[in-house]
Amino acid sequence: MSDHRSSDDIIICEAVNKWYGEYHALRDVSLRVKKGEVIVVFGPSGSGKSTFIRTINRLEEHQEGRIIVDGIEMSNDIRNIDAIRRETGMVFQQFNLFPHLTVIDNITLAPIWVRKKTRKESEARALELLERVGIKEQARKFPGQLSGGQQQRVAIARALAMEPRIMLFDEPTSALDPEMIKEVLDVMKELARSGMTMLCVTHEMGFAREVADRMVFMDRGQIVEEGTPEQIFTNPRQERTKLFLSQIL
Amino acid sequence: MATTDVSQPRARPVRQSLDVLGWLRENLFNSWYNVVITVALLILIYQVVSGLAGWLFTAQGWPAVVANLKVLLAWTYPADQLWRPQLALGVVTLLLGLSAGVWRGIVLALAVGFGVVCLLLALPTFLLAPVPAQVALPAWQMFLAAAALVAVGAFVGNAGGQRLRWPLVIAWVLLYPVVILIIRGFGGPLPIVDTNLWGGLMLTLLLSVSGIVLSFPLGILLALGRRSDLPVIKWFCIAYIELIRGVPLVTVLFMGSLMLPLFLPGGESIDQLVRATVAVTLFSAAYLAENVRGGLQAIPKGQTEAARALGLNVVQTTLLITLPQALRAVIPVLVGQFISLFKDTSLVVIVGLADLLGAAQGVVGQPEWLGTPGGVWRETFLFIAVIYWFFSFTMSRTSRRIEQQLNVGKH
Numbered sequence: 001m002s003d004h005r006s007s008d009d010i011i012i013c014e015a016v017n018k019w020y021g022e023y024h025a026l027r028d029v030s031l032r033v034k035k036g037e038v039i040v041v042f043g044p045s046g047s048g049k050s051t052f053i054r055t056i057n058r059l060e061e062h063q064e065g066r067i068i069v070d071g072i073e074m075s076n077d078i079r080n081i082d083a084i085r086r087e088t089g090m091v092f093q094q095f096n097l098f099p100h101l102t103v104i105d106n107i108t109l110a111p112i113w114v115r116k117k118t119r120k121e122s123e124a125r126a127l128e129l130l131e132r133v134g135i136k137e138q139a140r141k142f143p144g145q146l147s148g149g150q151q152q153r154v155a156i157a158r159a160l161a162m163e164p165r166i167m168l169f170d171e172p173t174s175a176l177d178p179e180m181i182k183e184v185l186d187v188m189k190e191l192a193r194s195g196m197t198m199l200c201v202t203h204e205m206g207f208a209r210e211v212a213d214r215m216v217f218m219d220r221g222q223i224v225e226e227g228t229p230e231q232i233f234t235n236p237r238q239e240r241t242k243l244f245l246s247q248i249l
Numbered sequence: 250m251a252t253t254d255v256s257q258p259r260a261r262p263v264r265q266s267l268d269v270l271g272w273l274r275e276n277l278f279n280s281w282y283n284v285v286i287t288v289a290l291l292i293l294i295y296q297v298v299s300g301l302a303g304w305l306f307t308a309q310g311w312p313a314v315v316a317n318l319k320v321l322l323a324w325t326y327p328a329d330q331l332w333r334p335q336l337a338l339g340v341v342t343l344l345l346g347l348s349a350g351v352w353r354g355i356v357l358a359l360a361v362g363f364g365v366v367c368l369l370l371a372l373p374t375f376l377l378a379p380v381p382a383q384v385a386l387p388a389w390q391m392f393l394a395a396a397a398l399v400a401v402g403a404f405v406g407n408a409g410g411q412r413l414r415w416p417l418v419i420a421w422v423l424l425y426p427v428v429i430l431i432i433r434g435f436g437g438p439l440p441i442v443d444t445n446l447w448g449g450l451m452l453t454l455l456l457s458v459s460g461i462v463l464s465f466p467l468g469i470l471l472a473l474g475r476r477s478d479l480p481v482i483k484w485f486c487i488a489y490i491e492l493i494r495g496v497p498l499v500t501v502l503f504m505g506s507l508m509l510p511l512f513l514p515g516g517e518s519i520d521q522l523v524r525a526t527v528a529v530t531l532f533s534a535a536y537l538a539e540n541v542r543g544g545l546q547a548i549p550k551g552q553t554e555a556a557r558a559l560g561l562n563v564v565q566t567t568l569l570i571t572l573p574q575a576l577r578a579v580i581p582v583l584v585g586q587f588i589s590l591f592k593d594t595s596l597v598v599i600v601g602l603a604d605l606l607g608a609a610q611g612v613v614g615q616p617e618w619l620g621t622p623g624g625v626w627r628e629t630f631l632f633i634a635v636i637y638w639f640f641s642f643t644m645s646r647t648s649r650r651i652e653q654q655l656n657v658g659k660h
Contacts, residue, residue: 082560085557096549096552096555098556100574155555
C-alpha cells in the first residue's frame with residue numbers, strides 16, 4: 001500500500017495489543033482498511049478475530065497500539081469513543097435486538113436519541129431500511145415473533161439507521177439455522193456492492209469469494225496472512241492458512 | 250408402496266370422557282383406602298364449613314362492626330370533614346377513568362375491574378343502617394359515584410385521545426401531593442386536620458401507597474448504585490442495603506419514632522406519621538433494590554453492548570434498554586413485595602398509629618361491647634382480614650394482568 005493513498009484509509013490499526021489478564025489475546029495486529037473496502041476476517045476459534053473487530057468500536061479495550069477510525073483516534077476520552085461508535089454500525093452473532101421494543105422502535109431508537117432526529121423522519125427511514133432488507137411487513141412485531149434470519153436482518157437495518165460509514169459484522173450467520181443463512185448473506189452482499197466499508201468476521205467462504213476485496217487470516221491473536229480471495233483460495237503463502245482452509249472447505 | 254402416507258395429518262385420538270359418577274368412581278372411590286380417606290375428609294369438611302357458617306350467622310358482634318364502619322375506615326377523622334377523603338378518592342377515580350380512556354390496555358382492564366368492584370360494594374352497603382347526617386356521602390352513594398366517575402372519565406379520555414396524554418401524566422405526578430393536601434388541609438375552606446386524627450383503612454392505604462411510590466425510585470437508584478463503577482457510591486449502597494435488610498421493620502420504625510428525635514436539635518419535632526412513612530420507605534427501598542438488581546443481572550451482556558455500539562450513552566442505555574427489561578422481569582416479585590409492604594404497615598400500631606389494625610383494636614376495646622358474650626374481636630378482626638385480603642388479592646391479580654400484557658411478542 002503506497003503512502004499517497006493512505007488518506008483513503010478509514011480504519012487504521014497499528015500494532016494493537018490486548019491482554020485478558022495474562023493471556024495475550026491480540027499481538028501486534030496492524031491493518032489498514034480503505035473506504036468502500038470489504039474485508040473478511042477468518043480463522044480458528046480463539047484466534048482473536050472477534051476480539052479484534054470489537055476493539056474497533058471499543059467494546060473491547062486494547063492496551064497498546066493505535067486505532068484510528070474515520071480520522072478519530074481512539075483514546076480513553078468517552079467523547080472520542082462515542083464519536084467512533086456513531087460512525088460504526090455493528091451486527092452481532094446473537095442479534096442482540098431489544099426484546100421489549102417493536103422492530104421499528106429497535107431501529108428508530110438510536111436515530112432519535114443519539115442523532116436527535118424526529119420520530120416521523122426516523123420511522124420513514126426505518127421503513128425504507130426494512131424494505132431494503134426485505135421485511136417491511138414485520139415492522140410492528142416484536143423481535144421474539146421473528147425467525148432468526150429475520151431478526152438478523154432487523155439488526156442490520158438497526159445498524160444502518162445510524163448512517164454509519166463502517167459496518168462491523170461479528171459472525172452474523174453463526175447462530176442461524178442453515179436455511180436462513182442465505183437471506184442474511186444476500187443482504188450483506190447487497191450492502192457490499194453499494195459501497196459500504198465492511199469488516200466481517202465470518203466463515204462463509206462463498207460470501208468471501210464473491211464480495212470480499214481482501215481476506216485476513218488470524219491465528220493465536222496475530223494476522224498470519226492477508227490477500228485477495230483469489231490468492232488466499234488458490235495460492236495461500238502460509239502453511240497454517242493452507243491447513244485451516246483444507247479443514248473448512 | 251403399501252406403507253401409510255406419513256405426510257397426511259391424522260386426527261388426534263379421542264380421549265374417553267367420564268360422566269360424574271364415573272369420575273367419582275375413578276378418582277375418589279377406586280380402592281378401599283381411598284373410600285376411607287374420602288369419607289373422612291368429607292366429614293371433616295362438613296364439620297368446618299357448618300361450624301363456620303353457623304358462627305357467621307349467629308355471631309353477636311356484627312353490630313359492633315356496622316356501628317364502627319367509620320372508625321375502621323377513617324378512625325377519628327372529623328365526621329363533618331369526611332367528604333375530603335371521599336373527594337380525594339373521587340379525584341383518583343376520575344384520573345383512573347381518564348387514563349383508561351386514553352391508554353386502554355392494562356389501565357382499561359384495571360378501571361373496569363375497579364368499577365365493577367364499586368358496583369358490587371354499593372349493594373351490601375346500601376342495606377346498612379343509615380349513617381349520621383353530617384357525613385357527606387353514605388357508602389353506597391360513594392361507591393356508585395366512583396363507578397360513575399370511572400365510566401365518565403373513560404368516555405372523556407377516549408374522546409380526548411392522545412391530546413390528554415401529557416396533561417394526564419402531569420396530573421398523576423401531582424396526584425400524591427394533592428391528595429395529601431386535600432386530606433390534611435391548609436386552613437380556610439379546608440381546615441387543617443392533624444395527622445394524629447388520621448387512621449383506619451385510610452391511614453393504611455396512605456402509608457402503603459406512600460411507601461410504594463417513594464421507595465420505588467429510591468430502590469431503583471440503590472440498585473443502580475450497587476452496580477456502579479464508582480467505589481464510594483457502590484459501597485454506600487451495599488452498606489445501606491445490607492444494614493436495612495439485616496434488621497426487622499419494627500426496629501426501623503422504633504428508630505424512626507423514638508430515637509430520631511434524640512438526634513435532632515431540641516424542639517424540632519417531626520410528625521409521627523411522617524416518621525413512620527420515612528421508616529417504611531427506607532425499609533422497603535432496600536428490599537426493592539435487591540429485587541431490581543436481580544432483574545438487572547438477568548439481562549444478557551449483549552443488550553448493553555448493542556446499545557453502546559449504537560452510540561447510546563450510559564444513562565440512555567440504562568433508562569431505555571436495561572431498566573425497562575429488568576423491571577418487567579421482576580414485576581411478580583415487586584408486586585409480592587408491595588403486598589407484603591401493605592400488610593407490614595400494620596406494624597405502625599407499635600409506634601402508636603391507629604391504622605386498620607389499630608382501629609380494629611380500638612373497636613374491640615370499646616366499653617359498650619363489654620357485655621357481648623365472647624366479645625366482638627372475632628367479627629372485627631375477620632372483617633379487617635377480609636379488607637386486607639381484598640386489597641392484596643386485587644394487587645396480585647393486577648400483576649398477572651400486567652405480565653400477560655407485557656409478554657406480547659415473547660416466546
